[in-house]
Amino acid sequence: MDGSSVKIGCDCDQLAARQTLLSHTDAVQVALAQVQPITQFETVDLAAAQGRIAAQSINADEAMPSFDNSAMDGFALRLGDLAGRCCLPVAGTVAAGDAPRDLPPGDALRIYTGAPLPRGADAVVMIEACVDKGHKVHIETPPAPGANIRRAGSDQGAGQMLLAAGTRIAPHHVGLLAANGVRGITVTRRPRVALFSTGDEVTDGDCAPGHIKDANRPMLSALLAQDGAEVHDLGILPDDAAATEAAFRALGGAYDLIVTTGAVSMGGRDHIRAALCAAGGQIEAWRVALKPGKPVMFGSLNGAAVTGLPGNPMAVHVGYHMFLRPQLARLTGAAPQPFAEMPARADFDWQRKPGRAEVFPVCLIRHDADGLPVLRRLGQGVSATLLPLAQADGMAIVAADCASVAPGDMLHWHPFNTFGGCA
Numbered sequence: 524m525d526g527s528s529v530k531i532g533c534d535c536d537q538l539a540a541r542q543t544l545l546s547h548t549d550a551v552q553v554a555l556a557q558v559q560p561i562t563q564f565e566t567v568d569l570a571a572a573q574g575r576i577a578a579q580s581i582n583a584d585e586a587m588p589s590f591d592n593s594a595m596d597g598f599a600l601r602l603g604d605l606a607g608r609c610c611l612p613v614a615g616t617v618a619a620g621d622a623p624r625d626l627p628p629g630d631a632l633r634i635y636t637g638a639p640l641p642r643g644a645d646a647v648v649m650i651e652a653c654v655d656k657g658h659k660v661h662i663e664t665p666p667a668p669g670a671n672i673r674r675a676g677s678d679q680g681a682g683q684m685l686l687a688a689g690t691r692i693a694p695h696h697v698g699l700l701a702a703n704g705v706r707g708i709t710v711t712r713r714p715r716v717a718l719f720s721t722g723d724e725v726t727d728g729d730c731a732p733g734h735i736k737d738a739n740r741p742m743l744s745a746l747l748a749q750d751g752a753e754v755h756d757l758g759i760l761p762d763d764a765a766a767t768e769a770a771f772r773a774l775g776g777a778y779d780l781i782v783t784t785g786a787v788s789m790g791g792r793d794h795i796r797a798a799l800c801a802a803g804g805q806i807e808a809w810r811v812a813l814k815p816g817k818p819v820m821f822g823s824l825n826g827a828a829v830t831g832l833p834g835n836p837m838a839v840h841v842g843y844h845m846f847l848r849p850q851l852a853r854l855t856g857a858a859p860q861p862f863a864e865m866p867a868r869a870d871f872d873w874q875r876k877p878g879r880a881e882v883f884p885v886c887l888i889r890h891d892a893d894g895l896p897v898l899r900r901l902g903q904g905v906s907a908t909l910l911p912l913a914q915a916d917g918m919a920i921v922a923a924d925c926a927s928v929a930p931g932d933m934l935h936w937h938p939f940n941t942f943g944g945c946a
């Protein structure tokens with residue numbers, strides 16, 4: 524990190540005069556430094572735990588499976604009874620849910636998957652390897668000792684860690700915990716996020732001439748909710764210094780994170796930075812060598828981190844993934860994930876002006892012989908529209924010093940959770 528990221532208080536002129544842009548990797552560190560892990564926890568039903576962050580590790584009370592059982596539909600038998608014989612009498616049937624029983628000497632028992640292994644049995648032969656003749660079974664090839672038996676404790680031992688603290692709970696965790704009889708789980712309180720748009724031109728209603736509809740608040744609300752935040756939508760601030768300062772002052776200490784969009788660049792009506800300072804906040808850094816998203820600002824107010832994203836919607840989307848997601852992760856005690864780490868290859872030619880790292884929408888067109896995704900660049904680097912992003916399978920990034928990309932060059936990308944590639 525260079526000297527440009529040191530604490531600079533609220534001297535906005537000094538900030539504006541600084542020519543050096545923060546690298547996007549340093550900016551992530553500054554963003555992270557504004558938040559501390561939440562130390563309040565709550566217990567939620569397992570059914571409501573998906574997406575929450577486990578506050579404590581959970582260990583298994585007991586071994587699994589808790590009893591020896593059959594992994595297949597077939598016949599349970601004693602291998603010694605097969606010595607010199609290929610046919611055994613069938614003494615009955617044991618199904619999943621039945622109580623454990625004894626295997627009578629010299630007999631087989633028909634058994635279904637998940638049924639408790641009869642006491643005395645030492646192998647299960649699959650139904651496909653037998654001829655079931657009703658009261659007897661013909662076994663062509665004797666099974667190996669222990670075949671098709673799931674032994675008690677073979678999946679997990681008692682005390683086995685099922686879930687580590689800091690894990691984001693996914694549906695497969697819910698299933699594992701349910702199988703282990705866990706009903707409630709202690710999770711970190713959801714991060715409380717205050718969300719503002721800014722701009723006299725921005726509206727939620729009908730557009731007068733020169734006005735536009737708010738894209739940023741609905742998109743950020745959706746992204747924040749998806750990542751488990753408790754979103755407090757505080758509406759649209761006018762381009763007015765006093766109103767912006769008053770809005771910051773009114774926030775008190777109720778939030779972990781305050782997110783604004785717009786009014787953070789150089790214009791005469793860009794009031795976010797000055798208003799934050801006037802309201803008693805701190806600006807830690809401003810302006811990042813990132814396209815889109817250059818005028819992003821990081822600060823704090825009353826114990827909350829304040830992240831001021833630029834107004835252009837694509838810059839908001841990029842800023843969310845690059846800075847806000849790591850901030851949310853640290854707040855909840857989860858490990859912040861680096862942005863766009865997945866390797867891929869380009870299928871396009873692109874000459875660009877070096878200086879800022881650039882994030883752009885991409886679609887997945889195929890996989891190469893090494894199995895790497897091959898990506899096509901979408902859009903024309905315009906940050907005012909989300910349309911190319913809506914047609915994309917993810918976002919790729921090139922480094923600030925990158926002057927050109929040629930087909931076959933390595934890229935890094937952040938895939939969305941979409942299925943299938945672009946047409």
Ligand SMILES: Nc1nc2c(c(=O)[nH]1)N[C@H]1C(S)=C(S)[C@@H](COP(=O)(O)OP(=O)(O)OC[C@H]3O[C@@H](n4cnc5c(N)ncnc54)[C@H](O)[C@@H]3O)O[C@H]1N2
Pocket residue numbers: 720721722724725735736737738739740784785786787788789790793815816817818832833834835836838906907
């Ligand atoms: N002289 C300079 N001008 C600009 C610079 C610069 O470095 N020097 N940076 C440019 C970059 S990069 C960006 S990005 C924008 C960001 O400016 P602001 O953060 O002050 O944002 P606004 O001016 O308020 O808005 C920018 C753009 O986005 C539209 N917008 C705003 N809010 C919303 C919303 N909620 N939904 C949809 N669209 C929104 C707004 O109408 C503007 O068109 O500054 C450049 N200028």
Ligand code: MOO
Pocket residue numbers: 813814815816817818833835837838906907
């Ligand atoms: O953030 Mo701006 O959108 O780089 O053009």
